[in-house]
Amino acid sequence: MTALMLFAAIDKPMVSEMQGAAGARELVCLDCHRRPNVNTNEGVATSRAFCFSCHATPESSTRNLDDRNISLQVEAASFQNSPHRFVACVQCHTDVARSPHRTDMGAQCRDCHTVHGEGTASAPHLRVDCQACHFTHEAVMQDGDTDRIRLAAIDGAGEMPPLTGRVDHALQDTTDPETCRRCHHDQNAVGAPAAVLPAKSLLCVACHPASWSLNHPLFMLAALALLVGLLLMVRFWFVGSVKGEDESLHQKIGLTSEAVWNTLFSRKVLIVLKTLLLDIFLQRRILKESVQRWSMHALIFVAIVVRFLLSVFTGVLFSLNPDGDLALALIDKNHPFTAFFYDLSGLMILLGIAWAAVQRFVVKPPHVLTEIKDNIALGLIGLLVVLGFVAAGARIAMTGIAPEVAVHSFIGYPLSRLMDLLPLDWRIVYPWLWYAHAVVGLAFIASLPYGKLKHVINVPLTYLLEEVDGTDKSKRV
Structure with a gap:
């Protein structure tokens, strides 16, 4: 009782x-x-x-600080629900x-609660105090001393000097999209985009840590196009003979599945791993043919693969330990390592694209054939990287990140300083840049099974089949 x-x-x-x-x-x-x-x-x-x-x-909770009455009142009713x-x-x-x-x-909210990831609120919001979103209090501000977004003081009506500091502890319904409008409007003073942007999706994992979901029609459409293309590629692979079977598709799939499982659970798996490392990732066969060609391919391919592997690693690590220092560093775009790595890998891809363009349109060696599919592939990747750098610069300019933090983005930060000279409101421009980058990226992902870029899938598969089955490489069709 x-x-x-x-x-x-x-x-x-x-x-x-x-x-x-x-x-x-x-x-x-x-x-x-x-x-x-x-x-x-x-x-x-x-x-x-x-x-x-x-x-x-x-009466019992008011204090005076610098000639201002500070109210530390908390209403019990705000805890009712x-x-x-x-x-x-x-x-x-x-x-x-x-x-x-x-x-x-x-x-200290994080004594009990973990940091949310990309999919929960469209971004980790690592610079934002929990209360700024989760309390019903409306006023938020960017703290110049800590570079964080936090609750602002409330001025009490009729108080001389004004009464400040009282905060309603009732929690906001964060499922209501209007909650995000507290910061995401075109007059905000906290460096937020004027529009609420969708979370990066599963398709973005190719280059960025992202949520394991498809939460926007653009992502769904691109995923559908990719899936159809992959199914057509698989259907084409099974047109020919598989282990001597020429007629039954069911038998071909069964024989293929059996071969895959027998390989994975035998000593041949070592051959698979060796081929993945030397011939696919390090591109040993291309290096034997031409150091120059290998250098150009490696700048593009290795950078993309490493970004993909880091994105997957980050997603797995964050799902297991979201409050770990390493997980938080990898999802933080402003962390020194993360900012430097993504700028460096993006620069590598851009240099590889520029090198390939010079080869095709300036040097024009006899063995290089310029086809429209090649040009489209190069254009998509190059435009994707350029838009990524421009969007990063606009984000730094918009958020007002401290120079000692932003400087680790050694391409994005100089771009942001140039952007500061332009008479543009980056709160409004940034969402357009974000969507432009996303659309080009989705076009790149969706086009993989259709154009010249399908060799990114076909060539590694061919290498693996040759090594596992001992196929004579001179008999390629």
Whole structure:
């Protein structure tokens, strides 16, 4: 019975009772310097009631700081329908139970909650305090000292000097798209895009850490085109003979599946791994033919493959340990390693594209045949990288990231400084650049099974079949 009474006191009775008790006598040391067991309902009720003895009314919670009245009032009603209604105040505000009684860190949401990834709110929002999105409080600001987006103070009506600091602890319904409009509008002062952009999808994993979903019609359309193209490629592969079978498609698929499993669970898997590393990733066969040709291919292919592998690794790591330092570094576009790596790999791809273009249109050696499919492939990849760099520069210019942080993006940051000279509102322009980059990227992914780029799939498969089956390479058709 006592437990039930204390549990109910979290919402109503104990607040007023403790207020009366505190107001009737002078506080003694143990009124503050004690900590009930907040892992029990009774302890939570006692701890919260003690905090409300001062923080429930403006009269007992107002402080003066720099000639401004600071209200530290918290309304008990804001916890009525909150998942925090059974959590003690000191479990979130971990550094206030001390002397002097103040906080340097604020509420520590991540003591209980993990950082959300790309798919939850369209981006990790690593520079944004949790309260800026999750509290019903409307005013947000960019803190120049910490370079973070946080709640701004509320000015109390009719107060001279103004009353500031009171925050409603009720939680916002983040499933409502209008919640994002708090920051994402064309007049925002926190460096956010004017439009709410979709999360990067599964198809973006080719170059970026992304969510494992398809959450926008553009991504769905590109995925459908890619899937149809892959099915057509598989259908073409099974037109010929498979292990002596010429007629039955069912038998061909069965024989292929059997061969794959027999390879994976035999010593031949070592041959597969060796071929993947030397002939596909390091492109040993091309190196034997021409160092120049190998260098051009390696700049493009190796950079794309490494970006893809890092994206997959980041996704797996984040799903297993989202609060790990490595996972947070890899999803943070502003982290020194991440910013440098993606600029470096993008530059490698761009140099490879430029080299290939010079070969085809300037040098024109006899063995190089310029076809429209080749030009389209080169154009798509080159345009994709250029738009990526431009979008990165616009993002840095828009968000106002500190130079000592942004400088690690050694291409994006100089571009951002040039963009600052243009009379453009990057909050409005950036979404257009983002969609342009996304559309070109999706066109590149969707076109893989159809144009000249299908050799990215066919050639590695051919190499693997030759090595596993011991096919004479001089008898290629």
